[in-house]
Amino acid sequence: MTAERVALPPNSTIGIIGGGQLGRMSAMAAARLGYRCHILTPEADSPAAQVSSAVTIGAYDDPVAIRAFAEAVDVITFEFENVSAAGLDLLAELKPVHPSPAILRVSQDRVVEKSFINGAGAPSAPWAPVDTLAELQESVRDLGLPAVLKTTRLGYDGRGQAVLRDAEDVAAAWERLGPKPLILEGFVDFACELSVIVARGADGAMVAFDVVENRHRNHVLDITLAPARVASSVAEAARLTACRIAGALRLVGLLAVEMFVDRDGHILVNELAPRPHNSGHWTIDACPVSQFEMHIRAVAGLPLPPAWRHSDAVMKNMVGPEEMALWPAVLATPGLIPHLYGKAEARAGRKMGHVTRLFGKGALPGEFGVAAALGPLGAAPPISI
Numbered sequence: 349m350t351a352e353r354v355a356l357p358p359n360s361t362i363g364i365i366g367g368g369q370l371g372r373m374s375a376m377a378a379a380r381l382g383y384r385c386h387i388l389t390p391e392a393d394s395p396a397a398q399v400s401s402a403v404t405i406g407a408y409d410d411p412v413a414i415r416a417f418a419e420a421v422d423v424i425t426f427e428f429e430n431v432s433a434a435g436l437d438l439l440a441e442l443k444p445v446h447p448s449p450a451i452l453r454v455s456q457d458r459v460v461e462k463s464f465i466n467g468a469g470a471p472s473a474p475w476a477p478v479d480t481l482a483e484l485q486e487s488v489r490d491l492g493l494p495a496v497l498k499t500t501r502l503g504y505d506g507r508g509q510a511v512l513r514d515a516e517d518v519a520a521a522w523e524r525l526g527p528k529p530l531i532l533e534g535f536v537d538f539a540c541e542l543s544v545i546v547a548r549g550a551d552g553a554m555v556a557f558d559v560v561e562n563r564h565r566n567h568v569l570d571i572t573l574a575p576a577r578v579a580s581s582v583a584e585a586a587r588l589t590a591c592r593i594a595g596a597l598r599l600v601g602l603l604a605v606e607m608f609v610d611r612d613g614h615i616l617v618n619e620l621a622p623r624p625h626n627s628g629h630w631t632i633d634a635c636p637v638s639q640f641e642m643h644i645r646a647v648a649g650l651p652l653p654p655a656w657r658h659s660d661a662v663m664k665n666m667v668g669p670e671e672m673a674l675w676p677a678v679l680a681t682p683g684l685i686p687h688l689y690g691k692a693e694a695r696a697g698r699k700m701g702h703v704t705r706l707f708g709k710g711a712l713p714g715e716f717g718v719a720a721a722l723g724p725l726g727a728a729p730p731i732s733i
């Protein structure tokens with residue numbers, strides 16, 4: 349049975365857990381729909397709070413901070429999913445929470461997540477839970493090498509991961525990542541990485557943005573190409589997979605599904621993020637309704653318009669002090685649409701902002717054209733995926 353959609357009236361306050369750029373861009377979209385946002389974050393000067401009407405500064409599991417935050421808002425959502433079980437339970441007691449804490453629990457733990465994905469009928473790389481060195485050795489025998497060892501919890505931007513290429517790597521990777529709960533995954537020799545962002549309302553209505561292609565550098569998303577340059581059958585399979593998972597989760601909100609396409613054109617799901625996603629930033633400039641507006645609409649019970657795209661797009665992240673140093677050159681380059689997140693300090697590996705470049709539909713440039721289209725940011729070292 350599907351629930352009723354109840355529209356949150358204008359001037360209501362949406363509580364967002366997390367103070368990063370995803371919260372910032374969600375709050376900017378919410379403001380355009382006439383909502384106020386209130387941020388819960390441990391950070392004193394956060395990108396999201398800079399553009400919101402209120403902030404509670406406190407830890408995500410601090411009951412005093414959670415109560416003060418919940419008291420001040422009408423509905424609660426997330427831009428960050430690693431809230432403790434106790435924190436989630438308390439939030440859910442106090443105010444409506446979308447997506448539900450149950451969905452966050454799935455996405456917080458790679459073993460629970462992979463079990464859920466496979467249980468929903470979507471394939472992934474072969475995987476095994478690993479809690480001891482002996483289990484790791486046994487799983488390496490079962491899955492073969494190369495393989496990727498990951499912490500089950502709290503990994504992001506490639507942190508908490510080790511690629512095992514030969515037998516000598518096994519003990520060293522255990523030294524580095526153990527004795528925490530881990531997961532071993534078969535290494536996917538992928539043709540490309542895709543993602544799909546889907547929104548689902550309380551009434552079960554679902555819309556999915558076009559499938560995009562993602563390229564990482566140093567395990568951090570570098571470039572997104574919209575649409576993905578894959579066969580339409582692959583794009584359709586990716587979109588159906590994402591919708592199937594969102595339905596199985598009974599999602600209310602936004603879900604990003606990261607996937608690999610293997611050399612035979614098969615889709616393997618990599619991970620889920622029940623929130624706006626870096627690979628959807630292009631939607632701000634290339635779609636009438638961005639992923640951030642779709643997120644707010646789903647959480648606020650508003651209608652979900654089609655996730656229509658009016659342009660092709662290339663999105664490039666600006667990471668760390670090296671790329672931040674190019675900001676004046678970015679501003680001086682016609683055609684680059686700049687987005688900066690308001691972070692005071694450009695630390696190595698930190699996402700500081702992004703740029704989007706738009707093209708007519710069907711006019712996305714080829715391999716060499718992508719670098720040229722990015723002007724000063726295209727001169728970065730060759731893209732490694």
Ligand SMILES: Nc1ncnc2c1ncn2[C@@H]1O[C@H](COP(=O)(O)OP(=O)(O)O)[C@@H](O)[C@H]1O
Pocket residue numbers: 473496503504505506507533534535536537538541564567606618619733
């Ligand atoms: N099993 C795998 N096979 C091949 N590459 C992988 C595998 N798992 C992760 N990667 C690479 O590492 C990147 C980050 O891994 P991911 O599981 O998405 O963790 P996170 O984004 O949370 O850091 C992926 O986008 C992909 O490029």
Ligand SMILES: [Mg+2]
Pocket residue numbers: 606619
């Ligand atoms: Mg990922």
